[in-house]
Amino acid sequence: MKVNANDIKILPNRQRTEYNDFDTTIGRASDLDALKAMADHDTRIPALVSLMDSIVEHGLIEDIVVDTKLVLIAGERRTRACQLLGRMVNAKYLTIEAKQKEPRDDFDRWGIELHENIERDALTKPERAVAVAEYHRLRQLRTAKTTTADEKPARHGVRDTAKELGMSVGNVSEMQKIAKILALAPHLRSETSYKSIADRFRREVINAIRAEQARRSSTRAATSLQLCDTLFINADGPEYLRGLEPDTVDFVFADGPYGISVDATGGFRTQGDTKQWDDSLEAATEFYHRLVGSISHALRPGRHALIMCGWELCRYIKRLCEPTDLTFDTTLLYWDKVTAVASKVPAYKGDAQIEEIIHLYKGSPTFPASIGRNLLRFTRLQKQAYPTQKPPALLEHLVRKFTHPGELIVDPCCGSGGLVTTALHAKRRAIGCDTNAKAIELAKQLYLDAEQQGSDLSDSTNEPKK
Numbered sequence: 001m002k003v004n005a006n007d008i009k010i011l012p013n014r015q016r017t018e019y020n021d022f023d024t025t026i027g028r029a030s031d032l033d034a035l036k037a038m039a040d041h042d043t044r045i046p047a048l049v050s051l052m053d054s055i056v057e058h059g060l061i062e063d064i065v066v067d068t069k070l071v072l073i074a075g076e077r078r079t080r081a082c083q084l085l086g087r088m089v090n091a092k093y094l095t096i097e098a099k100q101k102e103p104r105d106d107f108d109r110w111g112i113e114l115h116e117n118i119e120r121d122a123l124t125k126p127e128r129a130v131a132v133a134e135y136h137r138l139r140q141l142r143t144a145k146t147t148t149a150d151e152k153p154a155r156h157g158v159r160d161t162a163k164e165l166g167m168s169v170g171n172v173s174e175m176q177k178i179a180k181i182l183a184l185a186p187h188l189r190s191e192t193s194y195k196s197i198a199d200r201f202r203r204e205v206i207n208a209i210r211a212e213q214a215r216r217s218s219t220r221a222a223t224s225l226q227l228c229d230t231l232f233i234n235a236d237g238p239e240y241l242r243g244l245e246p247d248t249v250d251f252v253f254a255d256g257p258y259g260i261s262v263d264a265t266g267g268f269r270t271q272g273d274t275k276q277w278d279d280s281l282e283a284a285t286e287f288y289h290r291l292v293g294s295i296s297h298a299l300r301p302g303r304h305a306l307i308m309c310g311w312e313l314c315r316y317i318k319r320l321c322e323p324t325d326l327t328f329d330t331t332l333l334y335w336d337k338v339t340a341v342a343s344k345v346p347a348y349k350g351d352a353q354i355e356e357i358i359h360l361y362k363g364s365p366t367f368p369a370s371i372g373r374n375l376l377r378f379t380r381l382q383k384q385a386y387p388t389q390k391p392p393a394l395l396e397h398l399v400r401k402f403t404h405p406g407e408l409i410v411d412p413c414c415g416s417g418g419l420v421t422t423a424l425h426a427k428r429r430a431i432g433c434d435t436n437a438k439a440i441e442l443a444k445q446l447y448l449d450a451e452q453q454g455s456d457l458s459d460s461t462n463e464p465k466k
Contacts (some may be wrong), residue, residue, distance in 0.1 A: 133179030237412020241294035250407035257284035258310035301363035333357035337380035386416035417443025
């Protein structure tokens with residue numbers, strides 16, 4: 001039947017909302033030139049003008065679909081084009097062919113609208129995918145309101161949609177996937193094939209993931225650099241501990257001077273550190289005299305401290321503990337290095353495979369339930385970034401044995417920072433001090449290297465109270 005395009009009622013609750021603002025935007029153009037001038041800022045104009053040109057040359061190829069009250073069901077863009085042509089070119093374009101259908105309800109109306117759109121050859125690939133996916137969704141909603149003969153909820157599957165639309169199940173499934181992509185990335189509607197939509201979306205997702213990874217890496221690197229200044233401090237360890245509030249540290253680990261002039265060995269001398277570390281017996285005794293008192297001040301009651309040092313210093317440290325509230329555990333811990341350090345004078349000095357670890361505690365510890373055997377077997381490092389560097393496995397064992405996650409550990413002579421980095425990896429808080437500026441710089445670099453390799457070290461870095 002023939003109807004006047006201006007008599008067709010276009011409701012706002014249509015499935016396609018592309019022209020909801022027609023009356024306040026495109027519809028206000030005074031003539032064709034004004035309409036075409038709007039194309040610079042309205043992407044709908046070129047397709048609409050192209051359709052208008054086609055109608056002038058060939059007429060309206062496909063009928064508009066309306067109901068008995070002339071409410072539009074399908075063909076809004078064609079209707080709008082005829083309205084514009086009737087006003088701007090010739091009133092004859094207002095008279096158009098329409099076919100009439102009577103939907104049962106809004107679900108039926110939307111279904112007819114989508115079905116009509118899907119059957120149109122003029123639909124682009126993205127438009128067809130969205131229409132098919134929406135049609136399937138509406139049919140599922142409509143079917144869910146009904147029941148089968150045995151009163152079970154009815155179901156509408158992809159196979160049902162494919163049968164109704166005369167498509168293959170594979171095509172319907174593919175269009176559903178493409179519709180989901182277009183919902184996330186509407187700018188891909190300009191693509192001309194499903195493959196190009198999927199490929200471009202995949203590339204964009206990959207690029208977005210890489211960009212986010214780079215951003216996080218950059219942010220983490222910047223944060224790590226800032227953390228380094230609070231994790232590793234170029235300072236005197238005993239003085240640092242003495243500056244903390246009393247009873248605030250959960251565990252102290254000190255791999256301090258051994259009092260055996262280790263700086264006289266070739267391996268240490270080549271590090272250029274001898275000016276900043278005096279390992280003479282006199283310097284070592286002076287250091288531990290200050291350290292033991294600082295541990296007594298800072299360590300919480302019921303907690304532990306470990307000191308790795310030469311056997312010559314064990315009795316001296318035991319005497320230093322006597323006037324304090326620290327108890328010297330006479331059952332020393334021993335680190336078995338598995339592979340011995342070859343003696344430089346094997347004729348009268350054996351290869352060193354065992355190293356002493358002094359255990360101190362404050363008050364009456366209830367944790368750990370058992371310290372276990374006093375022989376700790378962990379293979380020593382064959383290549384060291386810093387003299388006396390201990391294997392991470394040994395340090396991790398001690399951290400997990402003597403502390404809980406979140407507790408504070410202080411290493412007053414941290415060297416290359418192995419204990420601090422290991423503690424952070426185990427979700428403890430940790431601070432390392434050293435008077436050797438070069439050691440602190442190395443500790444920071446090794447910490448950053450560990451982070452770049454994927455260790456999550458930046459979650460537990462709260463400073464202690466001072």
